[in-house]
Amino acid sequence: MDKKTLTDTHQRIKPFIHRTPVLKSSLLDDMVGAQIHFKCENFQKMGAFKMRGAASAIVALTEAERQKGVVTHSSGNFAQAVALAAKQLKVKAYIVMPENAPRVKKEAVKAYGGNIIECESTPEAREKTAERIENETGATFLHPSNQDEVILGNSTAAIELLQERPDLDIILAPVGGGGLIAGTALAAHYFGNDCKVIGGEPFEVDDAYRSLKSGKIERNTTTNTVADGLRTYLGDRNFPIIQKYVDRIIRVDEKEIIRAMKLIWERMKIIIEPSCAVPFAAVLREKERFKSKKIGIILSGGNVDVTKLPF
Template sequence: MKLNPQEILETHKRILPYVHNTPMLTSQTINSQSGAQVFFKCENFQKMGAFKMRGAVNAILQLSDEERKRGVVTHSSGNFAQALSLAAKSLNVPAFVVMPNTAPQVKKDAVKGYGGEIIECPPTLTDREHAANQIVLDKGATFLHPSNNWDVILGQGTAALELLSEIADLDYILTPVGGGGLVAGTILATLSKNPSCRVIGAEPSEADDAYRSLISGEIETNTSTYTIADGLKTQLGSLNFPVIRDHIDAIIRVEETEIIAAMQLIWERMKIIVEPSAATTLAVLLKEKERFANKKIGIILSGGNVDLKKLPF
C-alpha cells in the first residue's frame, strides 16, 4: 500500500463519533523499573474492551448503504467478534459472527449482548471460512477479515495516531503482534505522524510466526500455540505482512513467565485490567532494558477482556 498520510487522519475523523479516544497513563514505578519514560495507550478502556472496535467501525463505515443493509460477517472467537457486533449495532447493520463451537460461553454471551448473530461451526479454519462464505452467499453480507483488510488496518492505526498526537516525540511504539492489523496500522500512523519513531512488535515465543516470517520473508504458521496470550494465536495476512516486513524495527519474543509477570505488574501498580496479549509489550520493555534505556516509549495496551476465573496469578 502506498501511504497517503491524509488517509489515517481521515480515518480517525470518520470513526471518532463511534469510539473512545482512550486515556494515556504513566507509572513512575514502571519508569523506574524499566529505565525509560513510558506512556501507556489504554485500549483496554475502548468500547467492548479492545482496539478492534476501531477497525470494525471504520470497515463498516466504508460500505455502501446497500452493503450495510445486507449486513457484515466475520469469523472470530475473540475480540473482533465482539467488536464487529457492537460496531454493527451502533450503525444499525446486521452482524453475523461465525464462532467455533468450542468458544467459551462468556465470549458467545458477549457477542449476543452486542447484537451479533452467532453461527457455530467445528473449530478449524477451513470450517470457519466455509461457514462465513455460506453466509456471504445466503445473505449477501460483506465479509470483513479481523486483521487482513485495509479499512480494518487503518482503523487500528488510529490508536497510535492518538498517542503520537499527545506525545509527539516518542522514540519507540511497542505493540502486540497477532494477526498483524494493529502493528501494520501502527506503522502507517508513525510514518504519517513521526517517521523517526520506530515500531517494535511483541510476540510470545510459543506463537512466534511473525518473528519467523521476518526471517524467511514469507508468512509462516504455528504448529502449536500454547500461549496464555490467546489474542495472538492468529497469523499475519497478505495485506499487512508487506507493511510489517518493510517498516518494522524488530519483533521481540517473550516467554510465558515474562508475560504473566508484566501482566501482574500492570494490575498491581497501575490498578487497571489488561489481558495477557496486551502485557507482552511491557514484557518486551522489561526484557530489553538496554535497548530502551532513557528513551520515550509508547506502549499500546491492546485490550482488557479477561476471563477472571482463569487468572494466571
C-alpha cells in the first residue's frame, strides 16, 4: 500500500462519496488550548466513514465477482455502507447483522436495498453466518476493517483532511476493528508533514491498546461500552500498519465518552454517535499532551438512535 495506491483509491471512489466538511469550534479549542479540526464523516453518505471502505472494496471487484454479489457482517455502519455502495454499483448485497443492532441501522440497510440475515450478537456467530452465505451464493466477503481495499478507502478521510490542513501535528481516530486508524495512519505517513496518529479507545474494549503492548492481537473479554462501533478487534491486515505507524492509543472511560459526545452535540450542534466521541474524549483526558497543537479528529459517524441517548 504505497502512496500511489492511496491516491488512486481516492480517485476511484470519489463518484460514490461526499467530500465532507472540516468544522471548528472556538469554544472547544479554548477548552483544550489547541486548534482542533473536525473531519465530519457523520455527514458522509449513509452517515459514516465506512462508505469510503465499502465503495473502495466494491469498485475493486471484477465483473464476474460483481455479478455474484457481496456479503458482510456488521453491527451497523459497514452494513449500511455496503448496502448503499452496492446499490450505486448495481451489485447484490447480503448483510449479516446481530439481532440486537440498533433499529435505525437495520431500517437504513433495508432502505438502501440490502438483504439482511440476522444472527446472534457474538463475533463468532457473525463470521459463521457470513461464511454460510458466501458458500451458498458465491458472493465475495467484505470485511469491515481487516481488508486492504477497505483500509485504503478509509485512508481517504485523512487524505482530504490533510489536503485542507497540511500542517496538522496530530490526527486522532477511534479504534474499533482497526480499519480506520490503519487507513488514517497510512494517510498521515504519506501525506502529512511529520504528523502523528493517535487512537482513542474505551477502557472497556481496550484490545488494541493491549495488542500494541503485547505485540500480538488481543481480544476483548467484555463489550460493555456505549461506543457500540468499537466492540470489534484488530486483524492481521491492519495490525502491522497500526504497530508501524500509530504513535499511541489513549484509553477513556464511559463517562468521558458520554461527556465528550454531549459537548460536541451542544457546542457544535452536530449529531455524532458515541464511538465517534472517543478521540475527543482522549484529547480532553490528556490535555497537556495536546496543548497548542494543530489537531485533526476524524468524526467517524452520526448514526445514533435519537430516541435512545446516553444522556
